[in-house]
Amino acid sequence: MANKTFKLNTGQDIPALGLGTWQSEPGKVREAVVHALKAGYRLIDCAYCYGNEAEVGEGLREAFEQGIVKREDVFVVTKVWATYTSRCALGLQKSLDALGLDYVDLFLVHWPLLMNPEGNDDRFPKLPNGERDIIRSHNHVDTWKQMEALVATGKTKAIGVSNYSKRYLEQLLPHATIVPAVNQIENHPALPQQEIVDLCKENKIHIMAYSPLGSTGGPLFTAEPVVKIAEKHGVKPSAVLLSYHIPRGSTVLAKSVTPERIVENRNLVDLDADDVKLLNDWSDQLTKEGKLTRFVYPPFGVDFGFPDKS
Numbered sequence: 001m002a003n004k005t006f007k008l009n010t011g012q013d014i015p016a017l018g019l020g021t022w023q024s025e026p027g028k029v030r031e032a033v034v035h036a037l038k039a040g041y042r043l044i045d046c047a048y049c050y051g052n053e054a055e056v057g058e059g060l061r062e063a064f065e066q067g068i069v070k071r072e073d074v075f076v077v078t079k080v081w082a083t084y085t086s087r088c089a090l091g092l093q094k095s096l097d098a099l100g101l102d103y104v105d106l107f108l109v110h111w112p113l114l115m116n117p118e119g120n121d122d123r124f125p126k127l128p129n130g131e132r133d134i135i136r137s138h139n140h141v142d143t144w145k146q147m148e149a150l151v152a153t154g155k156t157k158a159i160g161v162s163n164y165s166k167r168y169l170e171q172l173l174p175h176a177t178i179v180p181a182v183n184q185i186e187n188h189p190a191l192p193q194q195e196i197v198d199l200c201k202e203n204k205i206h207i208m209a210y211s212p213l214g215s216t217g218g219p220l221f222t223a224e225p226v227v228k229i230a231e232k233h234g235v236k237p238s239a240v241l242l243s244y245h246i247p248r249g250s251t252v253l254a255k256s257v258t259p260e261r262i263v264e265n266r267n268l269v270d271l272d273a274d275d276v277k278l279l280n281d282w283s284d285q286l287t288k289e290g291k292l293t294r295f296v297y298p299p300f301g302v303d304f305g306f307p308d309k310s
């Protein structure tokens, strides 16, 4: 099942499982990438903001040189960081240079906002009071227009968004000449974001689920329904959390720099209708109790339109 692919609205095949690289430490991520490609992963999720694209690129190069995989067989994703959303072409070029590639398969708007491109830091400019230096007059639709222009350059095969709520998508879609191929969002049974998933499905926008384990340390491993289903199938809770996305028709990104876990995370299981119901019931219960959990919400001080955060 880990070799499954989905079709994007561009006609490209996108793997159902990818390796995440956020917080993958220097000194570890090159080997993690090589190991993942050897283990059969065919999607690597990167971002300029992660500060490790040069080392991810070394891993890719090593895998190409060793004949583990060819460039055209790996789906490489990267994202324009918030200080470059008024300079998307430059943002893409910087990622390509760091990765050592001449194109990526998918380029995403990492977050729908602009941070001061002339601020006091390349990635995290701050105001004297310590808050992030955000250009609040910027319209995220303008960023999308720049993204659209990048497709013709051949430097990215597809474009998409990330961290787009229903409200933001509804603002964007009437102006989009190219419908985003993907919306990459936090997604797991404790944050199903069904309203976004449904809207994306209606518009043929593929979901890439991030932080499927609850991000750092995998806080969702101990959730009761997850443990119950894992015991039933004789697998680890991580396998249940990753497999949850396959019947939803979504790609799932699992980050690890630990060789055994990278391999282990390829062992997806076929969840049956009872398992899916148990997880969905848990999501419904969390929704009713107001206990949904968003693990990734950086301190931008911007209302992105997520119902659990506005």
Ligand SMILES: NC(=O)C1=CN([C@@H]2O[C@H](COP(=O)(O)OP(=O)(O)OC[C@H]3O[C@@H](n4cnc5c(N)ncnc54)[C@H](OP(=O)(O)O)[C@@H]3O)[C@@H](O)[C@H]2O)C=CC1
Binding pocket: 019, 020, 021, 022, 023, 045, 046, 110, 162, 163, 184, 185, 209, 210, 211, 212, 213, 214, 215, 216, 217, 218, 238, 253, 254, 255, 256, 257, 258, 261, 262, 264, 265, 296
């Ligand atoms: N677009 C966006 O804004 C965002 C995108 N992402 C993308 O999604 C990816 C995945 O999300 P992320 O937030 O990193 O978190 P994940 O939900 O993938 O969890 C990663 C954590 O789980 C641990 N882990 C991984 N596999 C196992 C396992 N089998 N058993 C036990 N522990 C395990 C990892 O440890 P270790 O590495 O030490 O093994 C790490 O601490 C990111 O890396 C990034 O590529 C993530 C957040 C936001």
Ligand SMILES: O=C[C@H](O)[C@@H](O)[C@@H](O)[C@H](O)C(=O)O
Binding pocket: 022, 047, 049, 050, 296, 297, 298, 299
């Ligand atoms: O992709 C992962 C996340 O979005 C990450 O890029 C942000 O959380 C960033 O560290 C920030 O603090 O704004």
